[in-house]
Amino acid sequence: MPEYAILVLPSANRVYTDTAPTLVRAELSAFAPALSTDVADTDIRTIGGVDYVTLRTDRPLTDDDVALLSNVSSAYALFEVTGDLLRPLPMAPVARFGSDLLTIQKYPGKTNEQFTQLMVNLTVLASRWASAPFGTALHVLDPLCGRGSTLNQAMMYGFDATGVEVSAKDFEAYERFIKTWLRGNRLKHTAQSGVLRRNRTRLGQRLEIDYAPSKEAYRAGHTRNLTYYNTDTLRTDELLRPDSVDLIVTDAPYGVQHGSRGDDDSLARSPRDLLAAAVPVWSRVLRPGGALGISFNTYVLARDELLGILDRAGLSVVSGPGYDTLTHRVDHAIVRDLVVARKEPSPSGR
Secondary structure (H helix, E strand, O other): OOOOEEEOOOOOOOOHHHHHHEEEHHHHHHHHHHHHOOEEEEEEEOOEEEEEEEEEEOOOOOOHHHHHHOOOEEEEEEEEOOOEEEEEOOOOOOOOOHHHHHHHHOOOOOOOOOHHHHHHHHHOOOOOOOOOOOOOOOOEOOOOOOOHHHHHHHHHOOOOOEOOOOOOOHHHHHHHHHHHHHHHOOEEEEEEEEEEOOEEEEEEEEEEEOOOOHHHHHHOOEEEEEEEEEEEEEHHHHHHOOOEEEEEEEOOOOOOOOEEEOOOOOOOOEEEEEEEEHHHHHHHHHEEEEEEEEEEEEEOOOOOHHHHHHHHHEEEEEOOOOOOOOOOEEOOOEEEEEEEEOOOOOOOOO
16 A cells, blocks of 8 residues: 655744644645545654654555645655655645745744645635645635735735735735735736725725736736735625635634724624624625635634534535644644635525
């Protein structure tokens, strides 16, 4: 029975480095249905004093399987195990740009970029596009996007991306970063920014960017779009058409320092209250067959409470291998979990 081993990429965050093998093992279970062969089992095994995440398959992996597994969030190298030897396999991750797009930003509270990729991966694999997860130009929404970690990962995969964030400080920081990054990498693009208005009411700010990985692609019209709205997430369905987003991926507030401003300018400090109000709004813009992935701090929001919010919004929570064992410690105040839910197509097939 063929066996393979994944060497896990070290993280600058020591706690995440310790957690990563367990998360990668769960992630592999979500990748398994998209492979050409059945996965018999996965494990964490020490080889030569180094921990690897291993998988055994019924048949050898094809080149397409290797290319798919190259996108596992913390995969650094992939080997075929042959007796006591490890034979490296050529990895081919989908990466439209250099890794500096994900790593150059440094600020307190930034979500680890490997975990951001894991969130995107699991959400794609739970959607109707799981059979070609990284070969389709999807539209990703992060309705609590902060300084854009999810938007950057969407760019790496060649997806269109939309972010919504109430903090003007985060909006301005991301606008500076992404414009500087695009210019520094000499990427052909157009960027428009200004006041966001609806019905003559000022809602905040907006940033819209069309870009391409090469001048040739830009001239041919093969561009991708990045849009950032600096406004209340509860207005998401005013900004986007119904059923227009393929994936929603977001990091829910971890504590009372985050929130959403309502029409009366009050701050909803409870993540529970925020998500109870926001998830139905987000669901309206999610395309049938699409999926929503939310990470959250279990100290401030119980998993069962979030499951209830998703169920009341008409979303079907995904369970089983790859989705039930994602809880991990971030620091003394945060134990993080991730829940993914699908918007099922209507009986008419919409």
